[in-house]
Amino acid sequence: MTTIAVITHVDRADVGLVDEVARERGHECRIVRPYRGERLSELDEVGAVVALGGPQAAYEDHPYLADEERFLSEAVGADVPVLAICLGSQVLARALGGAAHPGGAGLEAGIIDVKPADAASGGIAGRFFSFHSDSMTPPASAEVLAASDRYVQAWALGSALAVQFHPEMTLAGVNELLGLEGPKLERFGADVAAMQAEAERYFAAGAPDARDLLDHWFDLLPSDRSRH
Numbered sequence: 001m002t003t004i005a006v007i008t009h010v011d012r013a014d015v016g017l018v019d020e021v022a023r024e025r026g027h028e029c030r031i032v033r034p035y036r037g038e039r040l041s042e043l044d045e046v047g048a049v050v051a052l053g054g055p056q057a058a059y060e061d062h063p064y065l066a067d068e069e070r071f072l073s074e075a076v077g078a079d080v081p082v083l084a085i086c087l088g089s090q091v092l093a094r095a096l097g098g099a100a101h102p103g104g105a106g107l108e109a110g111i112i113d114v115k116p117a118d119a120a121s122g123g124i125a126g127r128f129f130s131f132h133s134d135s136m137t138p139p140a141s142a143e144v145l146a147a148s149d150r151y152v153q154a155w156a157l158g159s160a161l162a163v164q165f166h167p168e169m170t171l172a173g174v175n176e177l178l179g180l181e182g183p184k185l186e187r188f189g190a191d192v193a194a195m196q197a198e199a200e201r202y203f204a205a206g207a208p209d210a211r212d213l214l215d216h217w218f219d220l221l222p223s224d225r226s227r228h
């Protein structure tokens, strides 16, 4: 069993498909909410780290995001597997020498097409739920793995995989997020009803690309790395 520290940035403990795949494989997710003052797990207590998304911007001045940057940098330094999602990936970019900034191509929301950076060698591709308006510049030494027609979508550096889209998302999570982010959706003139209808079809079909990506990431975890 591996204990996975799951860093969240919102008041909810629904870790969606990450939790589902973790349970199937006998791993345990330990939710940490640094924005509420909870202490990030000591790295010797966890075998992997997942950093989730959130409404904050990675370049805003929040002390808990600075702590998270340090923690993620130490995790990669210690070769602990890290999966950083959306806001998490923007925080990780800063932690490893890249940057986070407002996105130049506006809000990217709904089910998007992700294409591998190098079509010849396969890699990360498929349809995924996305919701962000910030973007990131990966660290110079990162390998960029995938992009959409608007933004970098995936990169890897050492033991870390960063994805701008949301492989952990469930339909309930989509609906909740769209409800919470009403003002942003309105500001960008998004067609929320069309987005919801497409998300319903996507999740009814089992979100296969998200599932596939998580299966591959979990395959990389040692079967027993609880480090207790």
Ligand SMILES: Nc1ncnc2c1ncn2[C@@H]1O[C@H](COP(=O)(O)OP(=O)(O)OP(=O)(O)O)[C@@H](O)[C@H]1O
Residues within 6 Å of the ligand: 121, 122, 123, 124, 125, 145, 156, 161, 209, 212, 213, 216, 217
């Ligand atoms: N670095 C990576 N980390 C995590 N997942 C990855 C990585 N690269 C690719 N994947 C995921 O692996 C799957 C496909 O990988 P790849 O193109 O290497 O083919 P494959 O391993 O032969 O596929 P499959 O095992 O599904 O037949 C996709 O779900 C993709 O998102």
Ligand SMILES: O=c1[nH]c(=O)c2[nH+]cn([C@@H]3O[C@H](COP(=O)(O)O)[C@@H](O)[C@H]3O)c2[nH]1
Residues within 6 Å of the ligand: 008, 009, 010, 012, 013, 014, 015, 016, 052, 053, 054, 055, 056, 085, 086, 131, 132, 166, 168, 169, 170, 172, 173, 174, 176, 177, 180, 181
């Ligand atoms: O940009 C965002 N604004 C929000 O208001 C918001 N609420 C949740 N999340 C992120 O969405 C993902 C799924 O979380 P849930 O399944 O718990 O809803 C997780 O990655 C969450 O962190 C948000 N992202």
Ligand SMILES: NC(=O)CC[C@H](N)C(=O)O
Residues within 6 Å of the ligand: 052, 053, 054, 055, 056, 057, 058, 085, 086, 087, 088, 131, 132, 133, 134, 135
């Ligand atoms: N879903 C997310 O994590 C979004 C991250 C950040 N708030 C953005 O808008 O890009």
